[in-house]
Amino acid sequence: MNTSLAHQQLIELWPDQPPGSAGLSLVQTVEERSPDVSQFRDRAVTGIGQPTLTVWKPAQPNGTSIVLAPGGGYVRVVLDKEGIEIAEWLNTLGVTVFLLLYRLPGEGHAEQSKVPLQDAQRALRLVRANAAAWGLAADRVGAMGCSAGGHVIGSLATLFEREVYAPVDLADRVSARPDFVSLLYPVITMDRRWAHPGSRQRLMGYASEVGHDAALEAAWSCEKQVTTEVPPCFITHAADDASVPVENALDFHRALLACKVSAALHVFESGGHGHGIRLARGKPVEAWTGLFERWLRQHGWIA
Template identity: 35%
Template sequence: MKQIVILLMMIGVNTTIAAQQQPIHLWPAAVPGETAAKQTAKVTPDGSNHVTRLTDVTDPVLEVFPAANGNGAGVIICPGGGYSILAINLEGYEVAAWLNKLGYTAFVLQYRVPKKEAGALQDAQRAMRIVRSRASEWKLQPDKIGMMGFSAGGSLTARTSTQYNVHTYTPIDHADSLSARPAFSALIYPAYLDNGANRSLTPELAINSETPSMFLFATADDYFGNSALVMAGALRDAKVPVELHFYAKGGHGYGLRKGNPAAEAWPVLMEKWLKTAVK
């Protein structure tokens, strides 16, 4: 706990929020497939645009932000960063604070980077199972735990939502007997979902009628904008409830900070969607 609070103070996160955290190390012993020694994630020298970027995550951590007036639902947040870094404040802590205000207990996932996509999926599956197994601690209903992600975190959320039945690691405790399927999912300016032939759906994203309902938001001027379009089309074809919002401008990597019309639009739209998606 002390290490996490010190890290948050270093990167400028409100220490009142930090004091609420209950860091959970996903892997109590060896991290599956990881060869590097466990260590606290490193903050990169690049702090441009007031974004704190973490890298060298070898000991994946789930940081918990309990809602003061919880509604029984929780959301695991996957920050983006091209699977190279984690934009931990922009697409993690700031989003957790927003969700808390809406009554959702938030969990910010520090998944493995850089360039450890297979490990990241293991981390996301494990995180979902741990939260589900300990739901009573935060007064959550196990069937009301969802996931959301930004950019590469959106990719990870989509992978978790479509590969929850894929066994990516050897079970280590009771939590691993539980489902890794998110109850609902939200992808905000997601990336890497159109890596199939002719920019079609990425083959590993196996969508069927059991895929959780999704909220998608992207813009036409985002280089990765096609990802949201092909995902929405695939979900529609599979008759999975999906809500897509596609704006003209906004770019990429804006989180929910003021001054960008897309950043100001998606939280309002998602708040409304959550009221119907979380039943």
């Protein structure tokens, strides 16, 4: 592993074939969905065979870092509005961001439910294992996720000790537990009543739609996996979210409080789903960035 850290450096998560992807041939595709790229980019990535971290390094790093998982309903990874745009804002706070391009569970991987968590655990471990060499603090490595990326990071926050892959090198000896977590309009539960249907189907497979596997459902419902070891959490959601019901955030927050985990929850009157920063402007949810910055300062993760 290169001991220097450059802006927009690309880091492959796995030295060889990722676990559960042997023999799978995927062609990574980037689709531009913006009607006017001179105004904004809106890229969606599919066919992710080799997951990566892209470094977004601030001009004046303060030692704090965040592994950032964008959303996309587990059918794509939305690169710009829930990735790069948030990373650039976090850079203004001195936070080094590692943008996670994780494998999508419905693209043919073995044990598909484990794939996003495998990549999230590995990403967190790589950042922590290399923190000293990269000028970062090993005890200030956070994780952040939006929508289905919120499920990736919610799973990491609750299942950081679950053995979902065999160790591949020394990095896998360090803890995958984030020091803090931020979840924006997150997919949390696989409970049919409140689950995002597309994320549920792709994570759990077609069988989840024709039958009912209570054990599998509970295993991947983050609110069912909360313990006292979950790191402090900052959660936001809009009450009018028509894609991922606000009950996802409410039930997760309730579970955190029951285990006496430090947790902040902000439910906004309106703002919809998938707003990130750009689409939050002029809506109540626009306040989330200021609230998150204050939360980071109050906890000492930024000065």
